[in-house]
Structures are given as C-alpha cells and as structure tokens.
Amino acid sequence: MDYQGAHLIRPPSEADSIILQVTVGCSHNHCTFCGTYKEERFRLKEEAVIAADLEFAARYCRRQNRIFLADGDVLILPQARLVALLTAIRGKLPWVRRVNLYANAKAVHSKTPAQLAELKELGLDRVYLGVESGHNPTLATIRKGSDAAGLLTAGRAVREAGLFLSVTVLLGIAGREDSLAHAEATGRLLAAIAPNQIGILTLILLPNTPLFADAQAGRFTMPDQRGLLEELRLMLAPLTASRCQLQSNHPSNYLTLDGRLPRDHAAMLALIDQALAGQINLRSETHRAL
C-alpha cells in the first residue's frame, strides 16, 4: 500500500481495518494543539495510486471486512469523487462491510442530507468527528474552525443520515483557567449531539504546535491530574440519558473508563471519585502517549 506524509494515523478501533490513504494531510490544519499534518499540504492522491492500492487490498486483504479512509479529512472531497471511490471499493472489495473516516464540521456541512444519505447507501458507515470542546472561547482559541453550534449541527447531520457517529473530546485543552467551563460546556454539547460513541483523550503538548509554544511562553498551563479528573467528572455528569459507548482508554489518559451509557454512568462517576480520593493507580506520565 502507498502511504505518504510524515504521519499516518487512525482511530484505535480501526486497528484491524484496511487503511486506504486517499488524501494526505488535513484541509483545515489550523488546530493549535494538532501537530499531525503540520508539515503537509493537503492533497488528493492520484487516482492511479488509489486504484493500485485497491488492487493490492483485493489480493491480500480478504480477511479484513472494514476499511478506513485516511488521512484527516476525506469527507471534504467533492461528492462525485466520494461516490466513485465508494463504488470502486464495493466493486473491488465486496466483502468489506464498513467504510469509515475522519471528518470535521466543515466537511460535514459541505454535504447535503441527501448526499450524506447517498454515501451511507454506498457503504460509508462510521464518521469520527473531532469535537474537542463545547466551550466557544476554547474552540476559538484552539482554532477548531467551528463553534459549538456548528459541531452540534454537524453531529446531528451525521446521525440523521443513519451513520455511526464517534466523537472525541480533549481533557485539558482549555488550560487551567477555563478548565471547568470547558468541561461543563462539553458535557452539555455531548448530551445534545447524542453520538453513538464518545472517545475521551487528554491533551499532550506536541513540540511542533502553537499550543506547545504558548505553554513554553507561559501563556497556557495544563490542569494538573486532579484538575483533569474533575473535568472528566463534570463532562460525564450530564450524560445520564445518553445511549452510547464511552471510552477513555486512549493511552493519553490517566484514568481508563470503558463502558456503555446510561448503564455504566453511576459506576463511571464512582470510579472517578475513587481516583480523586487517591484510591486508584493512575497511568504514569511515562506510559502516556498519543
């Protein structure tokens, strides 16, 4: 398979998927905490290269029934290009049951409800939407490219098209000052979006990012471990009626949660309380990673 660029990332749940790189980089590429594609100019790969990868997958990936379309932002491609791509996947890899990708709010808003439904019909299954925060001042500061209202309408559009919606949020992204406001607003936004899956990550400052430079200059301070646990608790508190999977099992987190809401809501809060009381071993700093 042809993989271009310095980093090729995928969600943890796509570990067993065929990774087909369709674009390189991210069309937005302005988020101040994200260093993944900072050195890349966003581009669509040549059709012949993608076609050759599909031929390779048709020959050697017959046991993998999911495919993840990399890099950061395949959904931003024109509808005709996506229709051709999904049709080619169905034709070449008929055993593939699910086609999944990352998206941002702008990419979702670039599609009409009918277009999203058409993509669903052609095999698109799961959309991973980076929400990060529901707190508008934080979303503006980190240059997410969308406010909370935009993230809400994007998330709902994905759900209304019948697609599986997985969202990620980031503990620590608002810094110490706006920590609690970020957690409360993010909990409210998650409850309103009602995604199928919530993935919680904890900010790790990467040296090639503007946020790292802010931290070095004293303009940004991460909450401490206790502050991050309090954020987690506040985010979870309003999710009493949510029906979704919730995971904080990414290695960036100090505390692992993995369960279903609303079933495990009380147990998750109790676990956070135990962590706050110092009764649980948290992931050590040396074992945290992106």
Ligand code: SF4
């Ligand atoms: S939209 Fe996603 S991939 Fe693009 S810069 Fe922001 S966090 Fe990184």
